[in-house]
Amino acid sequence: MNFKTEPATIAAFLEDTSNLKNGWTPGVFFPETPEEVAALLRDAVADGRRYTIAGNGTGTTGARIPFGDHVIAMQKLDRIGEVEVAGDERALLRVQGGALLQDVQAKASAAGWFYPPDPTEKTCFIGSTISNNSTGSRSLKYGPTRNHVQALKIALPQGDLLDIERGERFADADGRFTLDLPLAGRVTFRLPDYAMPTTSKHNAGYWSTPGMDLIDLCIGSEGTLGVIVEATLLLHPAPERVIACIAWFRSEEELLDFVGKARAESGGVSPRALELFDRRALEFLRQRYPEIPAKTSGAIYFEEESTADGEDGCLEAWLDLMERCGSPVEKSWAALDSVGLQKLRDFRHKLPVLVNEWLSRQSESKVSTDMALPDERFADLFRLYRDACDREGFTYIIFGHIGNAHLHLNILPRNHEEFVRAKALYRKFVAEVLAMGGTLSAEHGIGKLKSEYLVQMYGREGIMEMVRVKKALDPYLVLNVGNMIPKEYYE
Template sequence: YFVTPGMDVIDLFIGSEGTLGVIVEIEVRLLPKPEGLLSGVVFFDSEDFLLAFVCEARETSLANRLGSSNQGSNLLVSESAALDARALEYFDIESLRFLKQKYETIPINAIGAIFFEQETTTSTEDSLMNDWLGLLERHHALADESWFATNAADQANLREFRHALPVLMNEWFARYRQRKVSTDMAVPDEAFADMLRFYQDALRGGDLRHTIFGHIGDNHVHVNILPRNDDESAKAWEIYLKFIRRAVEVGGTISAEHGIGKLKREYLRELYGEPHLREMAALKHAFDPAGILGRGNIISEDYYGDSMK
């Protein structure tokens, strides 16, 4: 649970996976629909170039976003044609090999790809495209073989590409009748490149089919290990524990998006240790003395008192 001095109590409930209370009413604020979007799937033949591109795109986007905020919350996109990615998604070489089943035009020498997306207006579209092309040129992307979209039809095609990989992997699992082993870890900026290499080295050493893709802008990629039999599945879970421990060692988190639930709760001990888990159980008891909310989520019932079992 998230606890810090002076916090808003709502932050305690966010991410608590239904273990502390039941939300009965929510007020939401909608973001304005962007006038236009510029997106692309850009390919690289060097991992170093790809990571450098992501680093500059992320840092530039953050700086421009903070600059816009400082000028006032009502600043329109049209008044500030600044590079600002709202998505940076990664596909490793194994992901591209899967995707070539449907997309034969993926460059043969590509070792990875980045999907990016930027909000635009009619007046900023051309200048933003030039900014992105300049960024790609600086980092030696395969720009001539990459794909870009500014209209609705092309945008739909790129979104389909972005979401095709999970579908292809589900077909794999159906064929081999094995359960996916998938990570949800995120690490600090300075640790990501080494973490990615750690993933790659462990998977190659284990001779396991896999893909690595996801939210590289947040240093949060999903490693999906694809076992073909029970022996490979056992090996995959051993490697998964190594990933957990390395992420914690470098100051990361073991679940940046999809929660802990019941399947990953035993790994929470690696992140917090026994004393903190007992503190969390005590906090839950204060909100839910009968132990009826989200039973077994996040915290094993072994940590509950007799009154909550």
């Protein structure tokens, strides 16, 4: 196992895409086996070390940035097994935590299978996507990563390697788990009592539902309860056909009407993705894509899976729905093949790139949201963001997963005074979204950047319930301390 301390080598581990500054570490370990990860944790107390686990730097919440802790880098645990067909239209793929999502998807695809989770960034580690219960545009149909994980091998904070197969360990009637571990001995804890939001995407705090599976506690726990060193993923048969299209709208009300009807599968459509670009987002994209139709109030990108026989009917249904909702169909951008699909996805991906380019010329950083409401309230969330930002006179864009009532608002402050006002507005949004039954984070997780807002979501009591779970598994606080749970709650 390599251990690096040279500043040039470890500098990359002090950043991710969160812009969080001033991280530092005495050194970075590069374990090559699950046992090496477990051994580091086992000896942590004796060695006087605390560890931060490093994903591949694509995260947005500073979770991998250490503040004095040693770092465990996961990139050498990158093995990907062979696809094993399991019957019932399912296949399994065993992978190590540091395998890249894009390599996992390519492996599944080469064997004629399909791993649905599709966060925008494909160079993330698969273990990180599980720790973060990642979602993407296809979550509308397939749900979050949680739905696609069959088993995990986890290195626990006291050095045990625990195999968890879905369907084997459930919370008892009192919400309690009891584990007998070789090194840690008997570990027992109750799940947090807080109620979870009813959003279809939720990635804020420990998962907690009556009688739940232990594997679901680990998924989405942002590495605070253990390190995912291996996972067995559930694959689906690759869809025969996929159609994708961008529908433009002349008014926001027509666009919202279209989303409502598409979600309700009006006229027989069955979207696997429904993504929004608001008017302001399209203005950003127009710099690179001058062919975007003029006088557009917004656009919806949709995908649907189909078959060779069903494709015509599927296209007819969408065309009919677009026409009913006033979309100028003769301007639509559609794709039936892999190149076209990739071009449309690149269009989507270009948005954050252009926003970041713009930001690099400004003195202030952006204020962005990752909140979601219960699915049927997608229009409420859009109007909440739009109306408030218009009142404040901000430069902003709204885009993202409107099918799951999960929209990203990026406020782009032009000066410090605007930045301060935007932060204040963000706090108001958190309060309003929570009051409407929403979640603080649907996708990006909490990490270090948003832990203070998690307190707003669950209150001190809820956070202390998470601390209880954390301390049962990590009594000496050696792993990912400072992520998700604000540090002061351990005191």
